[in-house]
Amino acid sequence: MYLRRLPLMFAWLVMASLVLILFILSQTQYSAIGMAVTAIKNEVTNSLKNSYFETLLNIHRKLPLLPPADQIHISFCNSSMDFKARPYQPHKPLLYIVTPTYTRREQVVEMVRMSHTLLHVDNVIWVMAEDADKCSPLVESYLQRFQMPYVHLVSPMPTMYKKEKYKPRGVASRRAGLDWILAHHDASKSAIVYFADDDNTYDLKLFEEIRQTQKVSVFPVGFVGSKGSPGITSPIVKHGKVVGFSDDWFASRVFPVDMAGFAINVDFVKSRKNASMPFWAGYEEDVFIQSLNVDLEDLEPLANDCTEILVWHTKTVSDKTPKVKITKHLDTNLKTLVDDAVFKGMDTYDTKSKNELKYCFHGEKCDKYSNL
Numbered sequence: 439m440y441l442r443r444l445p446l447m448f449a450w451l452v453m454a455s456l457v458l459i460l461f462i463l464s465q466t467q468y469s470a471i472g473m474a475v476t477a478i479k480n481e482v483t484n485s486l487k488n489s490y491f492e493t494l495l496n497i498h499r500k501l502p503l504l505p506p507a508d509q510i511h512i513s514f515c516n517s518s519m520d521f522k523a524r525p526y527q528p529h530k531p532l533l534y535i536v537t538p539t540y541t542r543r544e545q546v547v548e549m550v551r552m553s554h555t556l557l558h559v560d561n562v563i564w565v566m567a568e569d570a571d572k573c574s575p576l577v578e579s580y581l582q583r584f585q586m587p588y589v590h591l592v593s594p595m596p597t598m599y600k601k602e603k604y605k606p607r608g609v610a611s612r613r614a615g616l617d618w619i620l621a622h623h624d625a626s627k628s629a630i631v632y633f634a635d636d637d638n639t640y641d642l643k644l645f646e647e648i649r650q651t652q653k654v655s656v657f658p659v660g661f662v663g664s665k666g667s668p669g670i671t672s673p674i675v676k677h678g679k680v681v682g683f684s685d686d687w688f689a690s691r692v693f694p695v696d697m698a699g700f701a702i703n704v705d706f707v708k709s710r711k712n713a714s715m716p717f718w719a720g721y722e723e724d725v726f727i728q729s730l731n732v733d734l735e736d737l738e739p740l741a742n743d744c745t746e747i748l749v750w751h752t753k754t755v756s757d758k759t760p761k762v763k764i765t766k767h768l769d770t771n772l773k774t775l776v777d778d779a780v781f782k783g784m785d786t787y788d789t790k791s792k793n794e795l796k797y798c799f800h801g802e803k804c805d806k807y808s809n810l
């Protein structure tokens with residue numbers, strides 16, 4: 439009986455030793471099997487991760503990179519080339535700052551914040567292109583107040599892209615801005631284009647850096663990436679040359695850079711007839727830089743060889759525009775104040791609204807501690 443079971447026991451023993459040996463081998467990184475196991479593990483994790491993000495970020499776009507011509511509408515609103523707030527400096531290249539914007543509660547707030555950065559910089563021409571059907575008088579009135587050279591355009595997102603889950607935000611505006619610059623720039627002057635979203639945060643040092651751009655300059659951007667990532671995107675620089683990129687989301691991009699992370703020389707763009715920014719969310723920068731027909735060696739690292747963050751991809755908390763009503767105390771400042779808030783797009787006036795302003799007078803009944 440015992441002897442008859444012997445081959446079976448032997449087989450089990452062999453199997454168990456094999457499993458044990460495989461386990462020990464797979465624990466050592468440097469053994470062939472260990473390496474193969476790790477490679478397979480990485481491959482599976484990466485492909486799962488990639489397919490997840492591909493779905494999430496619409497890598498497999500369904501719509502063309504550009505719309506048919508009849509879906510592109512660009513209107514010129516107004517412009518001024520008066521360097522009033524800061525005198526023009528003839529020895530310094532011009533900076534065309536191309537900013538997409540759209541009507542929302544924070545629009546004026548962003549404009550005030552961004553203009554007060556730009557007002558510290560020489561030779562800026564602010565190209566503001568609205569994602570809207572009509573020129574906004576509010577945007578125009580602010581542009582006039584800042585006393586710096588500006589171009590005010592409208593160029594709405596083509597309707598075909600509005601249905602997309604991941605919309606190519608700001609692309610119609612940047613294309614309109616670049617078209618305007620290429621058509622109107624005085625060729626005797628040297629100039630740089632920088633695509634600066636209205637909600638980001640810009641260090642003044644950045645503008646002096648990008649002014650040096652000969653072809654395409656690149657530099658780090660802070661606060662970019664998904665939650666839990668280090669929040670940095672940057673070219674990798676070795677011996678003063680760009681040799682790669684660090685980013686949270688590569689997604690098969692040749693130039694994985696953020697919109698705020700590069701600037702281009704106007705003469706250089708002019709020499710690249712195929713330059714074109716695509717309507718493809720997530721790939722605007724990459725495909726645009728590819729369309730400039732550049733190699734890694736052509737990229738000029740700025741910000742002290744990309745060792746400093748001079749721009750942050752920030753976001754303002756967004757709220758629905760609330761309704762407001764005021765029917766009492768019309769003999770005080772409050773009615774005119776509400777009018778100003780409505781004019782600046784912060785509220786809409788609604789006589790049927792329950793949002794009557796709240797009042798308290800002479801320190802009484804303002805809150806439960808007011809009569810202590």
Ligand code: UGA
Nearest residue numbers: 537538539540569605606607608609635636637697719720
């Ligand atoms: C990121 C990129 O930095 C943008 O360059 C890119 O256009 C965008 O993603 C995208 O591919 O969707 P993000 O901060 O996520 O930017 O986007 P927003 O700040 O909401 O929009 C970028 C710019 O487009 C802003 O200047 C904003 O005012 C403008 N925008 C946004 C529009 O013109 N229309 C919109 O409907 C939304």
Ligand code: MN
Nearest residue numbers: 635637752753
């Ligand atoms: Mn933004």
